Amino acid sequence: MKKLLLLLILSTVGMQANAQFGVRAGANVSNINQFAFANRVGIHLGGYYTYDWKEDVILEAGIYFNQKGYNDQKNTNVSDFFNYISIPVLARYKFLDQFNVFAGPQAHILSSRKRNENGTISKTTMILRGYDLSALAGVGMDLPQGINVQIAYDYGLISINYFDFIVKNRSLQLSVGKRF
Structure with a gap:
């Protein structure tokens, strides 16, 4: 039993050496x-x-506040903003020491919505699905002092049932990060 406990502690310490926030x-x-x-x-x-x-493979999980929707005030006087809590689970493949490509699923939970139509504001979330699922893929670059940059495309996989229409979220993301 003591050997098993010692092995568990050593493996946890070893895993933490390979992990970063x-x-x-x-x-x-x-x-x-x-x-x-x-x-x-x-x-x-x-x-x-x-x-x-593994040597060139990094697993990553996260939690983000994520704004989506559309803003068509110039053409139709309508904008609809969706705010989500997003949870991506990604696999990154490193190459040339500082570059990586990544992909994986991303779950989204709708936290709020704000529609502006000709100055009339609606915040009801009843007209769209309360969750979303997407595929996230992109390329990243590691810079000195733990700084990283990435560009990604977030492709909706299921309909958000927006006013009972079959529509999917799409977004292009440009990010800057810091590892500790």
């Missing part, structure tokens, strides 16, 4: 498909945890 923030340019709406520019920010799984 970080924070990341950036801009989203998002929209929903099926309509000719203008893009919404929003933000995403949060934290992540990485684990060096």
Whole structure:
């Protein structure tokens, strides 16, 4: 029993040596498909945890505040902003020492919504699904002092049932992060 406990403690310490925490923030340019709406520019920010799984493969999980939707005030006098709590689970493949490509699923939980139509504000979340699932893929670069940058595309996999239409979220993300 003591040997098992010692082995468990040593393996946990070894895993922590290969793990790092970080924070990341950036801009989203998002929209929903099926309509000719203008893009919404929003933000995403949060934290992540990485684990060096193999020599060139890193596993990453995170939690982020993520703004999506569209902003078509110039053409239709309508904007609709969706705020999500997003949880990505990614695999990163490192190459050339400082570059990586990554992909994985991302779950989203709707936290709030704000629709502005000709000055009339609606905050009900009843007109769209309370969750979303997407695929996130992109490329990143590690810089000195634990700084990293990345660009990613967030591709909605399921309909958010927006006013009972079959539409999916789409967004392009540009991020800056810091590992600790």
